Amino acid sequence: MPLVALVWLALSGTSSNWAHLAATILPEASLVTFELMLGVALMTGTMGVVTAWLVASFDFPGRRLFSWALVLPLAVPTYIAAYAFVEFLHFAGPVQTAIRAIFGYKSSREYWFFEIRSLWGAVLILSSVLYPYVYLTVRMVYLMQGRKAADVARTLGASQASVFFRILLPLARPAIAIGVTLALMEAVNDIGAVEFLGVRTLTFAVYSTWLNRGDLYGATQIALLMLAVIVLLVTVERLARRRQRFTLGRADRPQPGSERLTGGRAALAVVACALPILLGFAIPFLVLGDYALRRLDQLADPALWRALTHTVVLASITGLVTVAAGFLLSYGVRLTGSKRLILMSRLAVLGYAVPGTVLAIGILIPLAGLDNFVDARMRETFDVSTGLLLSGSGFAIVYAGFTRFMAMGHGSLESGFAKLSTHLDMAARTLGRAPGATLVEVLLPLMRPALLTAFLLVFVEASKELSATILLRPFDFETLATFVYAQTSRSAFEDGAVAALLIVLVGILPVAILNRSILAETARG
Numbered sequence: 001m002p003l004v005a006l007v008w009l010a011l012s013g014t015s016s017n018w019a020h021l022a023a024t025i026l027p028e029a030s031l032v033t034f035e036l037m038l039g040v041a042l043m044t045g046t047m048g049v050v051t052a053w054l055v056a057s058f059d060f061p062g063r064r065l066f067s068w069a070l071v072l073p074l075a076v077p078t079y080i081a082a083y084a085f086v087e088f089l090h091f092a093g094p095v096q097t098a099i100r101a102i103f104g105y106k107s108s109r110e111y112w113f114f115e116i117r118s119l120w121g122a123v124l125i126l127s128s129v130l131y132p133y134v135y136l137t138v139r140m141v142y143l144m145q146g147r148k149a150a151d152v153a154r155t156l157g158a159s160q161a162s163v164f165f166r167i168l169l170p171l172a173r174p175a176i177a178i179g180v181t182l183a184l185m186e187a188v189n190d191i192g193a194v195e196f197l198g199v200r201t202l203t204f205a206v207y208s209t210w211l212n213r214g215d216l217y218g219a220t221q222i223a224l225l226m227l228a229v230i231v232l233l234v235t236v237e238r239l240a241r242r243r244q245r246f247t248l249g250r251a252d253r254p255q256p257g258s259e260r261l262t263g264g265r266a267a268l269a270v271v272a273c274a275l276p277i278l279l280g281f282a283i284p285f286l287v288l289g290d291y292a293l294r295r296l297d298q299l300a301d302p303a304l305w306r307a308l309t310h311t312v313v314l315a316s317i318t319g320l321v322t323v324a325a326g327f328l329l330s331y332g333v334r335l336t337g338s339k340r341l342i343l344m345s346r347l348a349v350l351g352y353a354v355p356g357t358v359l360a361i362g363i364l365i366p367l368a369g370l371d372n373f374v375d376a377r378m379r380e381t382f383d384v385s386t387g388l389l390l391s392g393s394g395f396a397i398v399y400a401g402f403t404r405f406m407a408m409g410h411g412s413l414e415s416g417f418a419k420l421s422t423h424l425d426m427a428a429r430t431l432g433r434a435p436g437a438t439l440v441e442v443l444l445p446l447m448r449p450a451l452l453t454a455f456l457l458v459f460v461e462a463s464k465e466l467s468a469t470i471l472l473r474p475f476d477f478e479t480l481a482t483f484v485y486a487q488t489s490r491s492a493f494e495d496g497a498v499a500a501l502l503i504v505l506v507g508i509l510p511v512a513i514l515n516r517s518i519l520a521e522t523a524r525g
Contacts, residue, residue, distance in 0.1 A: 001362070001363075001366055002351070002354070002359055002361075002362025002363050002366075002403060003227075003350070003354070003362060004362075005361075005362040005363075005365045005366045006220050006223055006224060006227075006358070006361060006362040007224065009216065009217065009220045009361070009365055010217065010220040010221045010223075010224050012217075018218055018221065021205075021209065021218055021222070025200075025205050025209075026202075026205070026222070026225075028200065029200055029201060029202045029204070029205045030202060032119060032199060032200055032201055033188065033201045033202045033203075033226075035119060036119060036122060036123060036126075036187060036188075036194075036199065036201060037184050037187060037188065039119075039120065039123030039127070040123055040126050040127050040130065040183060040184060040187045041180050041183070041184060043123060043124070043127035043131070044127045044130050044131040044133070044134050044179070044180060044183040045134055045176055045179075045180050047127065047128075047131040047134070047135070047276050048131045048132070048133070048134025048135040048137075048138055048176075048179055048180075049134060049138050049169070049172065049176060050272055051066070051070050051131075051135055051272065051273050051276060052134070052135050052138035052139035052142055052172075053138075053142060053164060053168060054066075054269050054272060054273060055067045055070065055139060055273065056139050056142035056143050057142060057150065057168075057259070058259055058260070058261050058269060059259070059260045059261065060260070060261040060265075060266040060269045060270060061266060061270060062270055062273070062274075063273075066270075066273040066274070066277070067139075068512065068515050068516075069277050069281075070132065070135055070273060070276060070277060071132050071135070071136065071511055071512075071514070071515045072132075072277065072280070072281040072508065072511060073128060073129040073130075073131070073132055073276070073277070073279075073280025073281045074129070074132040074133075074460060074507070074511050074514075075281075075460065075504050075506075075507030075508045075510075075511045076129045076280060076281060076284050076285075076504055076507070077129075077192075077464040077466065077481065077503060077504075078125065078126055078129055078130070078186065078187075078190045078192065078193040079190070079191075079192025079193045079196065079466055079481075079484070079485065079488075080284060080288070080484065080500045080503060080504070081125050081126075081128065081129045081193065081280070081284050082122070082125050082192070082193035082196050082197055083196060083484075083488055083493045083496075083500070084283060084284035084287040084288060084500075085116055085121070085124075085125050085283065085284070086116055086117060086196070086197070087287050087291075087493065088283050088287050089113075089114070089116045090116070091108055096108070096113060099111065099113070116197070117197045117198050118197070118198075118199070119199050121197055122193065122194055122197045122199045124279070125193060125197070126183075126186075126187045126190065126193065127183075128276065128279035128280035129280045129284075130182075130183040130186055130187060131183070131276055131280065132280075133179040133180075133182040133183045133186075134175075134176060134179030134180055134183060135179070136179070136515075137175040137176070137178050137179040138172045138175045138176060138179060140175065141171065141172045141174075141175045142168065142172065149167055149168070149171065150163050150167060150168060153166075153167050160259075182352075185230070185352055188201070188202075188203060188226070188230065188355055189203065189355040189356050189357075189404075189467060190203065190467070191203055191204060191207055191355075191356070191357055191466065191467040191470075192466045192467070192481075192485055192488075195207075196488060202222060202225070202226045203226070203355045203357055203358075203467070205222055206219045206222050206223050206226070206355070206357050206358055206361075207219075207357050207467075209222060210357075210361065216361070219361060220361055223354075223355075223357075223358035223361060223362075226355065226358060227354060227358065230354075231350075284504070285501075285504060287497075288497050288500050288501040288504065289501060291493075291494045291497030291498075292497045292498045292501045294494075295494065295495065295497060295498055296498075298495075298498045298499075299498065303478065303483070304483065304498065304499055304502075306478065307478040307479055307480045307482075307483045307499060308480055308499075308502055308506075310394070310477065310478065310479045310480075311463050311479045311480045311481070311503070311506065312463070312506065313394075314394055314397055314398060314401070314462065314479065315401075315458075315459045315460075315462040315463040315506075316459065317398050318397075318398050318401035318402055318405065318458060318459070318462040319409075319454075319455045319456075319458040319459040319462060320455070321398060321402050322401070322402050322405055322406055322408075322409040322454070322458045323409050323413070323451060323454045323455045323458065325348075325402070325406065325409070325410075326406060326409035326410035326412075326413045326414075326454060327413050327447075327451070329341070329344070329345040329348060329410055330345070330410060330413040330414045330416075330417050331417070331439065331443075332345075333345060333414075334417050334422070334425075335425075335435060345410065348406055348410065349406050349407035349410050349411070350407075351403035351404050351405075351406055351407070352404055352405065352406070352407035352408070354403075354404070355467065356400065356404060356465060356466070356467030356468035356469075357467045357468065357471065359400055359403060359404060359468055360400060360467070360468045360470075360471035360472050361471075363396055363399055363400050363403070363468075363472065364391055364396065364471065364472060367390045367391040367395075367396055367399075368388070368391045370390060371386075371387070371388045371389055371390055371391050371392070374386055374389065375387060375388075388474075391472075392474050392475075393474055394473075394474070394477070396472040397465075397468070397469055397472050397473060397479075400465075400468040400469075400472055401458070401461075401462040401465055401468070404461075404465070404468065405457070405458045405461050405462060408454065408457040408458055408461065409454040409455075409457070409458050410454075411454075412450055412453045412454035412457060413447070413450050413451070413454050415450065416447050416449070416450025416451070416453075417443075417447070417450075420443065420446055420447070424438075424442055424443070424446075425438055425442070425443070428441070428442050449517050452513070452517050453514060453517050456510040456511075456513055456514040456517070457514065459510050460507050460510050460511060460514070463480075463481075463503065463506050463507060464481060464503060464507065465481060466481040466482065466485060469481055469482055470482060470485065480499045480500075480502055480503045480506070481503065483496060483499045484496040484499045484500045484503070487499070
């Protein structure tokens, strides 16, 4: 429905600003978006693959700690990471202050320092918190193949570098593609970080065209252009590997690799694993903690606790609805094998390719139309005004989250069902169990890890969601994300530090449980 609404809106009207947008805004925004996606793809791919390879294939000091700590940046929203990095690296921050103190500089003109408020600053920040998507998927592949392929190659005389580039990297390509695609979708969706850093992407162009210029038609036309580009990229990648097949054996129990690293190699492995954690989690957490400790009086603010309650409730409802729908689709495909249902399930997960700002437009139009229709009929029939039942409540936010994160929930459940042999269903049916009883007594207990994984993934992402929430929230309705965004928009990030820290803390426990669940599921094969 959101996609149909976008197409209908884009084709039903003309934008008075289109000539100006096409001449001045779109070329630059398109180039910036392409460069951002290219940079994020390269950096998240490198960080995720290297850390997953080291943790899964070698034994070195701190490996156990790194194996779960590398997932922690997933709890940090991109916009909060951007705020924290700017505070940490600006002229009055601790890094530049230390440089001036050590070398005796008096002003910033006396030395060069990396400008964080730039395109490449955005690439660094986004990659630092999005690489866990690649890390999780690639680590699962390296653990599931149980080092067998690498051991055989080493037996045949291949060097460690040759094993990595010629065997392990090609084997992990599907997992890399999935992880990088998820990271790119999040990067393209981002509005808070890129706006704060002064990077004008196509998503920002949609947001600015709609709200600043009041041009809804122009915004939807840019949105459709973005969607076409994203679908094209995903299609090209899938076509490039359509003839490739990868088979993984049963998982071995996760354990240190066959080679223990010592000396300089161990030190390099420690640095390679510690650096992403430092950039993606430690710096934001320390900056937020420092500001929050100076503003503990905000903990008595009822508005903050209302925002926390709204965040947890909306994320929980979104997680439950998404998991229920994803389970229905996955089980329906397993039960019937219907090609039509398979096609429907693939259409249902397209929402993740749509940026939140774009999705909000496609949701708001039909919901507002339905609300107005119901209100008009109720006025005519009963002389009662129902107001905005759907578009003026938290329903719109849950709908947006459900649409965006369906891919995560469905993907986890589909993967869980794929690991359960259909012989289980047949055996239960042979013993007299109906499909319903088979589902309840046999499949659901075995699917608990996949159900938990799907719910936690959606919960974490929904609790961080900003772009769609800004546009769809009811009047005087705040989540922690919009609370922080409002403070930062007034150039008072320090006043939003407590709320920002709460977002990270809300995400840490689910991320830790998620990591443990994925490892347990991988160990079961």
